[in-house]
Amino acid sequence: MSSSRVLAVDSGAGHVACGVFTSSKSGRLVLEQFDLESFNPDAAIESQWTEMVSHSLAAVTKRASLSGAAVLCVPGHQTLTKFVKTPAVEKSKRDKVIHFEAQQNIPYQLNEVVWDHLAVSDDGLDLEVMLAAVKLDVMEELCAAINEGGVSVKSVSPSALTLYRSFKYNYPEVSDGVLVVSIGARSTNLLFIDKNRFFVRTIAQAGNSVTQAISDEIKQDFVQVESLKVQVLSGQSDLPEASPARATVLNAAHAFVARLHLEITRSTVNYRRQSGAEQPVCVYVTGGGALIPELIPTLGEKLKIRVERFDALRNVDVAAGAESAREHAAVLADLVGLATRLSNKSEPAFTLLPPALVKGIVFAKQQPFYVGAAALVAVALVLPMWSINQRAEIAALQIKTIEAQMQPLRQLKEVNVANLDKIETTKKEVVAIQSLFESKSNWINFLTDLQERLVKVEDVWLEKLQVLRPTATESTTASTASAGVFGGVPAGQGAAPVATPVLRLNVSGRLLDKNNPVSKVSQDSYNRVKSLLASFADDKFIASVEKENFNPNQPGILSFDFILVVDSKKPL
Numbered sequence: 001m002s003s004s005r006v007l008a009v010d011s012g013a014g015h016v017a018c019g020v021f022t023s024s025k026s027g028r029l030v031l032e033q034f035d036l037e038s039f040n041p042d043a044a045i046e047s048q049w050t051e052m053v054s055h056s057l058a059a060v061t062k063r064a065s066l067s068g069a070a071v072l073c074v075p076g077h078q079t080l081t082k083f084v085k086t087p088a089v090e091k092s093k094r095d096k097v098i099h100f101e102a103q104q105n106i107p108y109q110l111n112e113v114v115w116d117h118l119a120v121s122d123d124g125l126d127l128e129v130m131l132a133a134v135k136l137d138v139m140e141e142l143c144a145a146i147n148e149g150g151v152s153v154k155s156v157s158p159s160a161l162t163l164y165r166s167f168k169y170n171y172p173e174v175s176d177g178v179l180v181v182s183i184g185a186r187s188t189n190l191l192f193i194d195k196n197r198f199f200v201r202t203i204a205q206a207g208n209s210v211t212q213a214i215s216d217e218i219k220q221d222f223v224q225v226e227s228l229k230v231q232v233l234s235g236q237s238d239l240p241e242a243s244p245a246r247a248t249v250l251n252a253a254h255a256f257v258a259r260l261h262l263e264i265t266r267s268t269v270n271y272r273r274q275s276g277a278e279q280p281v282c283v284y285v286t287g288g289g290a291l292i293p294e295l296i297p298t299l300g301e302k303l304k305i306r307v308e309r310f311d312a313l314r315n316v317d318v319a320a321g322a323e324s325a326r327e328h329a330a331v332l333a334d335l336v337g338l339a340t341r342l343s344n345k346s347e348p349a350f351t352l353l354p355p356a357l358v359k360g361i362v363f364a365k366q367q368p369f370y371v372g373a374a375a376l377v378a379v380a381l382v383l384p385m386w387s388i389n390q391r392a393e394i395a396a397l398q399i400k401t402i403e404a405q406m407q408p409l410r411q412l413k414e415v416n417v418a419n420l421d422k423i424e425t426t427k428k429e430v431v432a433i434q435s436l437f438e439s440k441s442n443w444i445n446f447l448t449d450l451q452e453r454l455v456k457v458e459d460v461w462l463e464k465l466q467v468l469r470p471t472a473t474e475s476t477t478a479s480t481a482s483a484g485v486f487g488g489v490p491a492g493q494g495a496a497p498v499a500t501p502v503l504r505l506n507v508s509g510r511l512l513d514k515n516n517p518v519s520k521v522s523q524d525s526y527n528r529v530k531s532l533l534a535s536f537a538d539d540k541f542i543a544s545v546e547k548e549n550f551n552p553n554q555p556g557i558l559s560f561d562f563i564l565v566v567d568s569k570k571p572l
Contacts, residue, residue, distance in 0.1 A: 006342055
């Protein structure tokens with residue numbers, strides 16, 4: 001933390017307060033700048049809380065021209081605070097013991113929260129420790145909102161700890177047991193202080209309890225009721241004394257004070273029973289809820305002890321640019337508690353900053369060393385780099401000379417490549433033409449082969465040999481391929497392969513059954529025709545036989561019909 005200036009940000013449940021503190025030569029805190037922005041504290045819109053914090057902080061930083069790294073206070077309703085007592089152990093083993101206690105007392109996995117601890121007392125026999133935790137996702141979202149508001153976060157403290165530090169700074173002479181009651185919008189911190197020990201209990205009874213009770217009674221919106229409550233309790237309302245709305249506000253405030261008295265009494269009894277502390281001699285009240293007019297006299301009457309308002313600016317000098325802070329003194333306790341390390345350098349470190357941001361801050365602190373090391377390395381490399389640059393310039397001149405000599409050779413290479421492409425194209429055209437020439441004799445050879453197969457079967461003749469032309473798609477494919485062969489491909493790019501269309505022959509004929517000339521043809525006739533069809537399997541011109549059809553209706557004669565698929569490798 002800076003030894004000369006602190007930018008403090010208090011992110012309350014219904015306001016954002018910012019203050020810039022410095023330290024005078026005498027060690028007193030000086031509030032140089034201050035600004036505050038309020039927003040709707042309704043718990044029903046808790047999901048929008050960080051967004052409202054961001055917008056409010058942006059408004060404050062813009063008005064006050066604030067920037068830089070800030071210390072942040074987290075409100076009580078977002079913080080889990082536990083006080084545990086363990087046997088005193090060596091400091092080298094203390095972290096393990098505290099880590100174990102955190103696992104037992106924090107109702108979440110430790111990797112789901114940001115937590116830290118502070119030793120409250122150590123008498124050599126027992127060690128009393130305060131554990132504070134905030135859910136990791138809430139803390140990351142809040143820090144992101146603060147960054148969006150115009151400042152970065154370097155440290156985070158819970159409101160319970162800032163309240164304690166603020167009291168110890170402003171009332172250093174108090175040595176008797178006291179109770180500090182800080183009434184916020186969503187929660188109230190009950191801080192018990194006994195010499196240098198302290199204990200905190202956070203309760204849900206707070207300013208919103210009054211607002212909600214009024215809203216339920218007069219059936220108005222929470223925001224309107226909050227404004228009405230503040231006006232009536234601060235004496236700024238224009239409502240007549242007999243107004244039902246005014247009476248509702250006062251009744252709700254009275255009921256709240258009564259409930260608060262019961263909580264204080266119950267908490268005091270429990271604290272004294274567990275710690276053995278004496279009855280507090282005084283109660284100090286602070287926070288926005290402390291503005292209820294009847295609060296101090298009623299608590300004093302019911303508790304039978306002295307009750308007074310906590311003065312957060314008691315030992316703080318207020319500069320001319322921060323005079324507005326006196327109007328909001330009731331909500332400044334946490335803000336002052338964030339800056340007390342300026343006057344107390346030995347104050348123990350405590351932060352709920354997410355681990356990722358902690359690593360970033362550590363790196364930022366180490367960055368000057370990295371920069372210095374990089375500068376040393378750069379200086380050490382200057383002479384070698386200069387020598388390398390000189391050699392690079394000489395090499396560049398040599399490359400330029402060689403490039404000039406290589407240019408004519410590259411041109412000859414391009415001509416040779418073009419000629420080789422032409423030769424390859426010509427070769428492919430010659431092969432295609434030769435293939436067409438050879439295929440002219442294929443029909444003669446095929447018909448001769450067909451005649452021989454018919455002779456082997458005997459008593460068979462053909463009535464039809466019909467050429468089935470390729471389909472339109474096959475013809476298109478064949479035409480494209482032929483165009484590639486005969487000049488359709490640009491020069492130098494090579495010819496496309498020849499795609500021969502699939503040719504089919506529809507063959508019809510008859511077979512005479514000599515053994516049964518006047519009756520139905522025998523199975524032998526079928527076998528003879530099938531042997532004819534099977535013989536085409538080894539025919540070099542035929543790829544397959546399709547759509548075999550037989551008609552035995554005419555006595556002594558078996559009619560047949562089939563299609564021969566011509567092998568594209570031996571086209572006809």
